[in-house]
Amino acid sequence: MDSLALHLPALLVAIPLFTAFLIPLAGRAGGTVRSALVILGAALTSLAGLALAARVFAGGTVLYVFGAAAPHAAIPMDSGGIPIRIIFQVDALGALMVVIAALSSLAITLYSLAAESRQSGKDGFYSMLFLLVAGVLGMVSTGDLFNFFVFLEISSLAGAALVAYRIDQGEAVEGGLKYALLSTVGALSVLMAIGILFAQYNALNIATVASRLRFGALDMIALVLLAVPLAMKCGAVPMHFWTPDTYTTAPSSITALLVVSSQASLYGLFRILFTLYGDLLRFNWAVFGWFLVILGALSAFVGVTMAIPQKDVKRLMAYHAVSQTGYMLLGVGVGLAVFADAGALAAYGKTAMAGGLFHIINHAMYKGLLFLTAGAVFYRTGTRNLNRLGGLGHAMPWTMVFFMIGALAIAGIPPFNGFASKLLIYESVFRFSPFLAILAMVVSILTLASFVKVFHSMFMGPPRAEFAGVREVPAPMIAGMAILAAFVILAGLVPQAFVDRMIAPAVNALVDRAGYIAAILGGH
Amino acid sequence: MDIPWTLQTGAGAWNPLLWLVGFAVAFGVAWLVRSRGRPDNRSGDALKPFISGNEEPENAGGHIPASNLYWGFTEAMKAYYSRLVPFHTGIPSDYVAWLLGVMALMLVIALTV
Amino acid sequence: MITRLLLAMPFLTVAVLLLLALGALLFKRNLIKMLMGLSLMESAVNLFLVAIGYRQDGIAPIFTNAPQTLMVLPTVQALTLTAIVIGVATSAMMLSFAMVIYKKYGTVDVRNIRKLNG
Numbered sequence: 001m002d003s004l005a006l007h008l009p010a011l012l013v014a015i016p017l018f019t020a021f022l023i024p025l026a027g028r029a030g031g032t033v034r035s036a037l038v039i040l041g042a043a044l045t046s047l048a049g050l051a052l053a054a055r056v057f058a059g060g061t062v063l064y065v066f067g068a069a070a071p072h073a074a075i076p077m078d079s080g081g082i083p084i085r086i087i088f089q090v091d092a093l094g095a096l097m098v099v100i101a102a103l104s105s106l107a108i109t110l111y112s113l114a115a116e117s118r119q120s121g122k123d124g125f126y127s128m129l130f131l132l133v134a135g136v137l138g139m140v141s142t143g144d145l146f147n148f149f150v151f152l153e154i155s156s157l158a159g160a161a162l163v164a165y166r167i168d169q170g171e172a173v174e175g176g177l178k179y180a181l182l183s184t185v186g187a188l189s190v191l192m193a194i195g196i197l198f199a200q201y202n203a204l205n206i207a208t209v210a211s212r213l214r215f216g217a218l219d220m221i222a223l224v225l226l227a228v229p230l231a232m233k234c235g236a237v238p239m240h241f242w243t244p245d246t247y248t249t250a251p252s253s254i255t256a257l258l259v260v261s262s263q264a265s266l267y268g269l270f271r272i273l274f275t276l277y278g279d280l281l282r283f284n285w286a287v288f289g290w291f292l293v294i295l296g297a298l299s300a301f302v303g304v305t306m307a308i309p310q311k312d313v314k315r316l317m318a319y320h321a322v323s324q325t326g327y328m329l330l331g332v333g334v335g336l337a338v339f340a341d342a343g344a345l346a347a348y349g350k351t352a353m354a355g356g357l358f359h360i361i362n363h364a365m366y367k368g369l370l371f372l373t374a375g376a377v378f379y380r381t382g383t384r385n386l387n388r389l390g391g392l393g394h395a396m397p398w399t400m401v402f403f404m405i406g407a408l409a410i411a412g413i414p415p416f417n418g419f420a421s422k423l424l425i426y427e428s429v430f431r432f433s434p435f436l437a438i439l440a441m442v443v444s445i446l447t448l449a450s451f452v453k454v455f456h457s458m459f460m461g462p463p464r465a466e467f468a469g470v471r472e473v474p475a476p477m478i479a480g481m482a483i484l485a486a487f488v489i490l491a492g493l494v495p496q497a498f499v500d501r502m503i504a505p506a507v508n509a510l511v512d513r514a515g516y517i518a519a520i521l522g523g524h
Numbered sequence: 525m526d527i528p529w530t531l532q533t534g535a536g537a538w539n540p541l542l543w544l545v546g547f548a549v550a551f552g553v554a555w556l557v558r559s560r561g562r563p564d565n566r567s568g569d570a571l572k573p574f575i576s577g578n579e580e581p582e583n584a585g586g587h588i589p590a591s592n593l594y595w596g597f598t599e600a601m602k603a604y605y606s607r608l609v610p611f612h613t614g615i616p617s618d619y620v621a622w623l624l625g626v627m628a629l630m631l632v633i634a635l636t637v
Numbered sequence: 638m639i640t641r642l643l644l645a646m647p648f649l650t651v652a653v654l655l656l657l658a659l660g661a662l663l664f665k666r667n668l669i670k671m672l673m674g675l676s677l678m679e680s681a682v683n684l685f686l687v688a689i690g691y692r693q694d695g696i697a698p699i700f701t702n703a704p705q706t707l708m709v710l711p712t713v714q715a716l717t718l719t720a721i722v723i724g725v726a727t728s729a730m731m732l733s734f735a736m737v738i739y740k741k742y743g744t745v746d747v748r749n750i751r752k753l754n755g
Binding site for chain 2: 177178181182185186189217220221223224225227228229231232238239241242244245284287291302305306308309311347348351386387388389390391414415419420423424427428430431449450453454456457460461462464492493494495496497499500
């Protein structure tokens with residue numbers, strides 16, 4: 001049992017990878033076997049993720065060196081002080097992201113078992129779904145730059161293939177093409193930056209590169225080549241154009257997973273700014289802090305205003321995903337902008353970062369929930385057009401309740417989880433810049449307005465004749481939505497418990513650059 | 525186990541429990557007021573909605589489609605939307621151009637500041 | 638002078654390839670040509686990786702008949718192999734997307750691949 005716990009970081013990626021390639025084999029034995037394997041794989045992946053996260057939150061950073069005699073032996077005896085092996089380094093921030101991926105992937109897999117039951121080609125679908133999960137989990141737990149690129153590409157490729165999987169008159173392929181095109185250009189830019197860093201420092205390990213960084217012109221070029229594509233991958237305005245196209249055409253369960261995958265890119269962005277480049281004296285905090293703040297404010301406002309006139313329910317929700325990402329960028333950006341000022345950082349910078357990181361996990365849960373309810377409506381009615389929908393509240397009460405929970409949470413209505421993280425952001429950002437705080441509140445109001453519209457047009461009104469045969473969705477879909485809804489309510493009722501146990505350690509891990517380096521290279 | 529109910533925000537605090545209690549109290553007051561109403565006044569014409577003296581429309585035609593909601597908002601913001609929406613061309617090469625453009629801008633900023 | 642120029646050659650080639658790739662990505666109307674640009678970009682980055690891995694008078698890590706055991710660590714070469722594999726997967730997937738789009742939309746002009754917009 002102990003040795004199993006020791007190898008948790010490897011299992012975290014190995015289980016979904018193994019499941020992914022086992023699924024076509026299981027599919028030969030029949031649909032039931034495949035479904036059983038899918039459930040087993042998802043459950044084991046989540047279990048490994050949650051167990052690893054629990055270990056990190058209890059005992060600090062977990063290291064795993066692949067191929068070494070002992071999982072902690074980061075630097076081989078004869079390597080001259082360079083960690084040459086692939087190393088997984090999961091600190092509290094990584095653990096937070098692992099929790100997000102573990103919970104949502106479990107809920108999403110359960111949901112898609114029922115939602116995809118009428119489709120063909122399920123072997124490939126589930127294989128790619130597990131590859132996507134493996135990619136996301138790898139991105140947030142690796143301590144190696146090139147490894148990060150590989151997992152980024154795995155998640156992008158699997159994501160694009162899943163988006164385009166059901167061709168749907170070519171529109172789904174168009175969505176997948178745009179996602180794949182931008183992801184590839186972005187990933188190549190990331191690879192170029194990794195090359196620039198390797199050429200100078202002869203290392204790929206994040207901690208080692210961070211400890212040797214000289215902040216020359218080449219390093220700044222590498223930073224831009226890393227940061228901008230990752231900001232694009234998380235859907236920041238003005239690079240958000242792919243988000244509505246891709247999120248709309250993907251199957252709803254995949255859209256919910258793409259949200260998680262884009263948040264893994266957000267994690268990468270924060271990791272690079274704070275851990276790789278975050279030298280207190282030599283890094284230009286203000287420039288990159290304002291970079292995030294401006295992207296965040298733009299995303300929040302442009303996202304929500306573009307959402308209001310949309311007629312396609314998933315396109316509307318996709319623009320809200322852009323808008324909510326803005327809050328995260330805003331919160332963490334404020335922390336980054338005031339990082340060099342210890343007084344401001346302690347007074348409100350860390351709270352802003354806590355708000356931003358808390359919003360990541362909250363958003364993954366309620367936005368996942370909202371996309372799943374949209375998928376449930378599509379599953380029964382076959383349309384996403386808000387002008388044609390109506391009166392579904394009579395036939396689909398559970399879906400309606402879950403939608404209400406998600407909608408109130410995204411609009412920041414107490415006592416749901418969206419309110420808790422937004423409150424942290426409002427109150428801390430107000431002390432940084434009152435204008436930005438007011439902008440954030442206006443965005444929240446507009447969010448509520450647009451979800452009132454969705455609620456009205458999907459569920460309210462008398463039952464319609466064309467939807468006479470519509471019933472509630474099958475139990476696995478309800479179970480998937482219930483997992484996410486339960487988290488939304490729980491995190492709304494006891495937000496401080498989450499902040500104390502998960503968010504505050506994650507913020508401390510994010511600002512503790514020396515600690516991250518010391519975990520690999522030994523104490524200073 | 526000690527559950528921390530209050531969220532500390534640095535500048536203030538937020539307690540969901542208190543909010544729920546307040547919600548319950550407000551609900552109780554509303555229920556109390558309602559229960560003190562006259563029970564005999566629940567029949568006949570009082571049940572019909574009053575729509576400026578017009579006849580109540582048929583049930584099925586009463587649903588307002590999504591496009592008609594917030595028409596006033598989008599109409600008032602027309603100047604904003606007519607500038608913003610054209611950026612969302614849907615052409616893949618434009619998307620790449622935006623990514624490369626932001627990258628170029630940030631390169632200039634990062635190398636000069 | 639000549640040696641320095643020769644050593645800089647790979648990097649100049651990378652720059653030229655990158656410019657060609659960006660030009661194709663931004664200004665070509667044909668989707669297939671855009672994807673060719675993407676492939677060129679992949680090659681440019683791969684060439685860059687291999688070029689930074691060059692160590693003058695270094696010894697390749699092939700142990701048979703090696704003059705000494707102090708050798709170059711072949712990290713970037715391994716990276717390049719991985720990147721090539723990923724690149725092949727990307728190209729294959731994107732070309733199949735282009736095929737489906739041509740079947741369904743009847744065009745490969747990127748300016749017409751915009752059913753999703755607004």
